[in-house]
Amino acid sequence: MALQWYPGHMNKAKNQVQDRLKLVDIVLEIVDARLPFSSRNPVLEQIIDQKKHIIILNKSDLADPKLTSDWKLSFEQEGIRSVELDAKHNKGLGKINDLIHSELADKIEKYENNGVKNYRIKAMCIGIPNVGKSTILNRIVGKNVAVTGNKPGVTKNQNWLKTKYDIDLLDTPGILWPKIDDPKVGMKLALSGAIKDKIYAPDDVAIYALNFLEAHYLERLQETYGLDKSDLFDHTTPELLMHLTEKLGYKEDYERASRRIIEDVRKLKLGRVTFDVPGEFYEE
Numbered sequence: 001m002a003l004q005w006y007p008g009h010m011n012k013a014k015n016q017v018q019d020r021l022k023l024v025d026i027v028l029e030i031v032d033a034r035l036p037f038s039s040r041n042p043v044l045e046q047i048i049d050q051k052k053h054i055i056i057l058n059k060s061d062l063a064d065p066k067l068t069s070d071w072k073l074s075f076e077q078e079g080i081r082s083v084e085l086d087a088k089h090n091k092g093l094g095k096i097n098d099l100i101h102s103e104l105a106d107k108i109e110k111y112e113n114n115g116v117k118n119y120r121i122k123a124m125c126i127g128i129p130n131v132g133k134s135t136i137l138n139r140i141v142g143k144n145v146a147v148t149g150n151k152p153g154v155t156k157n158q159n160w161l162k163t164k165y166d167i168d169l170l171d172t173p174g175i176l177w178p179k180i181d182d183p184k185v186g187m188k189l190a191l192s193g194a195i196k197d198k199i200y201a202p203d204d205v206a207i208y209a210l211n212f213l214e215a216h217y218l219e220r221l222q223e224t225y226g227l228d229k230s231d232l233f234d235h236t237t238p239e240l241l242m243h244l245t246e247k248l249g250y251k252e253d254y255e256r257a258s259r260r261i262i263e264d265v266r267k268l269k270l271g272r273v274t275f276d277v278p279g280e281f282y283e284e
Contacts, residue, residue: 014175018047023122024170025104027053028096030127030136033063033084036071037276038188041175044126052103055082056096058132061089064274074278087135096140097165121167129174130194137161137171184208188275191265203241206258209265210244211237212275220270 021027027048032039036057055075060068068084075082083099085092101108104121111119127133138144142164161169176194180186187208190200213221214232221227225244235243245257264270 014043014047017044017124017126017172017175020170021047021051021124024124025052025107025121026100026123027051028056028100028123028125028169029053030056030058030125030131030133032131032192032194033057033060033068033071034274035188035192035194035276036068036075036274038185039128039131039192039194041126041128044175048126053080054096054099054103055080056136057082057084058087058136060084060092061086062268062272064272067274067277070278071274071276085136087132087139090139093136093139096136097167100167118166122170123167124170124172126172127174128176128189128194130192131174133171133174137169140165140167140169191262191275193266202258202262203254206261207237207241209261210240213270213273214240216277217270217273220273224264224270 029040029044029048036055040055057063057068057071072082072084081099081103083092083095085096087093100121100123108119108121125133125137140163141161159171161171163169180189186195186200187205189195190197190205191209210221214237218232222232225247231243232240241254241257241261244261245252245254248257248260250257250260265273
């Protein structure tokens with residue numbers, strides 16, 4: 001499922017990010033902890049270039065904790081510091097503040113030595129749609145100043161926000177890249193809700209999900225849908241989808257069954273699942 005689009009507001013937002021990058025001390029790159037690789041925008045990575053930045057693995061409560069730890073180590077080996085966060089339940093916010101100050105310790109000390117007191121750090125938040133940027137901002141600021149919603153494309157403008165720490169945050173709209181060439185990346189983004197549901201074919205995404213779950217979370221797949229070995233090993237994945245459609249009582253409504261499977265993944269019916277594996281991004 002190669003996806004291609006570039007709405008005007010995304011192109012405008014990308015240019016604004018590039019223009020305002022010089023105003024900030026550090027970039028907070030927010031990704032979905034279930035997709036630490038696939039939810040990173042390569043266009044934004046190019047824009048950031050040498051600017052100091054940290055990766056925030058948000059929605060860690062939805063992700064496989066073992067793989068979250070593996071990803072933090074993987075980023076560290078690349079020279080990028082990261083922190084896991086569950087913004088929805090307000091867990092891990094203090095780690096972001098600590099990490100920002102650690103990364104900018106030399107710069108803050110330089111300002112202090114030059115007589116600048118109470119220097120306010122300028123940080124920019126970037127990320128693709130639906131990774132939870134607005135929720136994070138609301139938590140750090142301490143009140144609802146950013147519009148939130150469990151769908152892509154909620155934030156439309158760029159705004160400076162004062163936080164309860166010594167940090168000013170620049171919010172930006174979620175920006176997708178012009179074309180997603182790798183079909184599996186598109187599938188993963190669709191599963192996470194980063195792409196609007198009307199853009200993709202649900203049966204394609206459900207088949208991808210079933211194939212991935214069979215390879216990486218077999219026992220959970222069996223337990224969730226009451227499947228035995230013959231259900232799995234005697235069927236191709238499309239046949240498994242057809243079998244599940246009947247088993248779920250949807251007769252031949254494969255689209256309804258597909259949407260049910262996608263929602264089951266999103267709502268943790270299959271437990272905490274991570275769809276990116278360090279070193280195996282495209283090998284599922």
